[in-house]
Amino acid sequence: MLDIVFPSVSSILSITALGAAFGVILSYAKIKLHVERDPRLGYIVEALPGANCGACGFPGCSGYAMKILEGSAPINLCMVGGADAVEKISRIMDIKAEAQRPKIARVHCQGGGDVANNRFDYNGPRSCAAAQQIREGFKTCAYGCLGLADCMNACPFGAIHMSDTGLPVISRELCTGCGNCVAACPRNIISLVDSDFDVHVICRNTEKAPVMKKGCS
Structure with a gap:
């Protein structure tokens, strides 16, 4: 036959007192450490x-x-x-401020896979940033788009898609000018311009024409 041992009254009172003490401490801490939140x-x-x-x-x-x-x-x-x-x-x-002029991203490269030459075959991760680390990219043109879609993947608004020739195409309707694609491009061929500005440079290559044509025809 099993002996059943009941806790003593003093043990019950001790546990109850301890719980009450912790409750008081927590309540005090809640009041003392409370931080008013500005609505x-x-x-x-x-x-x-x-x-x-x-x-x-x-x-x-x-x-x-x-x-x-x-x-x-x-x-x-x-x-x-x-x-x-x-x-x-x-x-x-209650602060006066003017909104910034709306911006849109522009791509300064026309060297897609149909016209741009490669220096070597790249078989690494599908990332422009990764490809740029290998001998500064596989494109002959040091300014050319690598076409591995880092900009598209960085856009939180779905405003960029890659064309059949591997160049990013930016939607005027969806682009918010957030600049994430600018930061993602390791070759700095994307910039933000005023959305109503229709004239822009479509190639960033600053080399002379004979050198330029070796990389992009």
């Missing part, structure tokens, strides 16, 4: 587009909103939100 933070986050593309230079829309609230970032850095976001945040923060 404007939520309004600023709502005013931003929620793209979290990082083009403003901060980790997502909430990170940017926090910096605005702290006064350490201007309210017009969000290219995606544009004038609408600036107007809303201006009312929230």
